[in-house]
Amino acid sequence: MVVTLPISYPLSKLLDRILGQENADESAPIEIGSVQLEALLDEGIDDGLGMMNVVQKTLELRKKRAEDVMTPIEKVKMISDTQPVTQSFLMTAYEKGHSRLPVYEKDNTNKICGVLNITDVMLLMDDGGRGLDTDLTAGTLLSVLEKRRKHCFALNSLPVQQFMSELQRGCTMAIVVEYIGGEIDESSENSDKEEEDQESYKVIGIITLEDYMEEIIGEISDEKDKKDIE
Template sequence: MSALQLWMIAGAIVVLLMLSAFFSGSETALTAASRARMHQLEKAGDKRAGTAGRLIEIRERLIGALLFGNNLVNILASSLATSAFIMVLGDAAVAYATLLMTFLVLVFAEVLPKTWAISSPDRFAVAVAPILRVVVIVFGPITTGVQIFVRWLLRRFGIDVDASLGISPHEEIRGTVDLQHYQGGLHKAERDRLGGLLDLGELEVSDVMKHRTAMQMLNADEPAAQIVEQALASSFTRLPLWRGETENIVGVLHAKDLLRALHAASGDVDSLDILAIARPPWFVPDTTNLHDQLNAFLKRKSHFALVVDEYGEVMGLVTLEDILEEIVGEISDEHDIVVQGVRPQPDGTLLVDGGVSIRDLNRGLDWNLPDEEATTAAGLVIHEARMIPEEKQAFTFYGVRFVVEKKERNRITLLRVQQVPDEELQAGS
């Protein structure tokens, strides 16, 4: 073999290694690139970002084309190197060619381009997208055939690729938010607000409503003067009116409507017709999710709804503020009566009202108690204990000790709560 031929083979190997580096870096960049970022750049007028976004959408075909191209050039480069070494050094050259090509491919065609690509995947993906589009078109028929064969082969082993579930956009966003919080990019309050927004579609109004036992209501059969006095003494703007029995809600009295009626009557309370002032009640099913209820509040320009179960019985009430608090946290104004529901004690324990929601505990204390089967602290204890506990009974669930302090009939009204140290949990197990 002449020197010219050796230089030509060496040059071909260098070109093939460069192509291998291109395929390897492109695979890493397009796999790690953010679809949201590509969409944002496309809206800003970057056509290459649009191409990259469309390639990411057909990721299976894209990876197939890149792997085909990468293996093709790597095998060709190794074959050329082996043949050249054999002609120069003989049969012993196979080992030398293998070692040399392994080093060159590993360093210059794999580690180097992938490290470069992962350091700036979005920029790298945008840069290579136009070329990759052509690569996918050229290798498309081959990769499609390979995909069909691979899917058939996997099905023979009982693996259905089409039936596998990918991560949903909400889960992807939630994972990103949690990761940013873990890395210090988001404060806990910011994480909770974003998480609350994502949870709206998963929560029902029964999860955030004020239970009927805690509702303030007015008896429409009482004298108008007494109703006005009770309304003015209340911290709430909207109060349900009932007649005959508390289940029979006939209207909702709004404080502003009451003030307008008083002004129109020149302050003559006895002349007021309370039911004429009241607005019609709005009933919503307890299974309505918060996302739909928020849209309904905005559409009706209303802030207040009564929650009923499948039998039409009133379970409680939900307000626009209740839903917003799931996103931004507790909202207080100058008329709110501040009831924490969680009171720290000198011994390090917490006195928790039974009606405090598990979500509020998790948010306020950064715990991770489950809220799928129960929505309140008392409900969680009853669900996990599988019984109605007695006072002073203690239970430990999910790394937290619950002691029943007070109980009214079958309802737990007060709990003493304390997080159990990991050492004590391990010793107990």
């Protein structure tokens, strides 16, 4: 289950001001799993996390870049767009805590074409009481679910506050890339690299809203209440 709601409106407004996002769209919801939200709130209560701690950690985030908060790609489970997505595959992924899987084109792990949300696929599998066709590949499922989820790209050197607005607008996952061709102009605020030649970039990690929140309050759970990414 996924809920869409403002997370503690006064607090979120304060964090926006600290991160320099005073002009952010106030009506833009933050999408977060219900279990993840509950864990986030419980963590704050159990640890006695006060407003000052939140503010302090948020201030520290201003000094961090994408590569500082990402999950290294070596620790991320990915699948090819040609791989059949069967019921057994879904259950295995779900049991191991893989709630979102980056999908790459054919055998090129450096060319991410989408993010497959396991919950979305399982809901599709149960639609109308019919089982999931074993011939459906990850690429086909991405096409079917393309309007439900989206991903974006962020340079490893990009400051956290510059790509946070993308996550707040509903970007499921930020793919962190490193430019291979040398120095580039870091003044650009455009983190979307989908229209550029991906051969010039190397995928080095991912960032989700959960990663961002963990930087503020510490480890929290994802939709499956699992923390390990294998």
